[in-house]
Amino acid sequence: MTTKKKIFKIVLIVIGVGVLIGGGVGYYMFNKPARNVQNTETDFSYKASEIVNEYLTDSKKANAKYLAENGESKVLEITGFVAKISEDFNNQKVILLKAEGENAGVSCTFTAETNVNTLNIKMGDQVTIKGVIRSGASFDKDLDMYENVIIEKSDIVSNK
């Protein structure tokens, strides 16, 4: 009788621990925070014109290389000249890196936390910005204009 009780007790504990771990993992998965892009290792470093031209040459190939199925796409460091500084509807700073004479550039959106690092950036500065790619450059025949490469969760890496 006592052995039976013992086994019963052990089984109960095992089940209890299992439920706790399972629940914990489930809870963590459900609430897991978004990837911190700035703490993620950079996958590729380019000049703005390099990534733009790679997309304009073969956007399918570039999408396969840079975009991830779950949305956690490649983390890029882009170096270029500041062509435009603006702000979006979410009060996030947006810096366009685009060389004169280029058809498209790289549009980098900052965050509430990194906005402050853009304040000393001026038009024409050469800067390196790190962020996650959301979509590539292309000529859109309906818009009848070129679309920029889009980078978000950005921060300034260097400002020469």
Next chain:
Amino acid sequence: MKKTIFTILAVVAITLTSITASAQKLVSTKTHFKFFSTTPAEDIQANNYKAVGTIEKSTGDIVFSVPMQSFEFEKALMQEHFNSKKFLDTKTNPKAKLVGKIADLSKVDFTKDGSYSVDVTGDLTINGVTNPVKEKATIGVTDGKISLMSKFNLTLNDYKIAFKSGKPSRNIAKTLEVTVEANY
């Protein structure tokens, strides 16, 4: 000599036409697209600030290009589901697009301050699936600055976006509310 004058005239004419053409086209890079889903289980929303839009004032042609991976959710797991092959397959279809026309363009005076209620008809492509749409929008003119607002419903099944079973099928509404704002 005649030929030279003709060439110069032609060049001038072409330049003028292209200048007028570009002056007629409004471009917006300051945009906000929002998805909102409500079920008894939970409310879910996603925001996107990276779309690009144009309005051709002379014809009423209206276009939006929306980078799908720029939709941000409160929960990382939802965002992963949203991007996945099962849902919006954003790796294969990185952009959604509206190509339409302001059906009642005559109602809008782009030179006069005001709020103009219009119908936009066209084709909406999401997840690689194109459907005809007809939605209401409001064009605003304030001190010469043009803006657009719209709120409409989107049925996921129309775009082959469907969770057949499990939690997402219970927690995501079959019809979403989409809010659009754009400053040109």
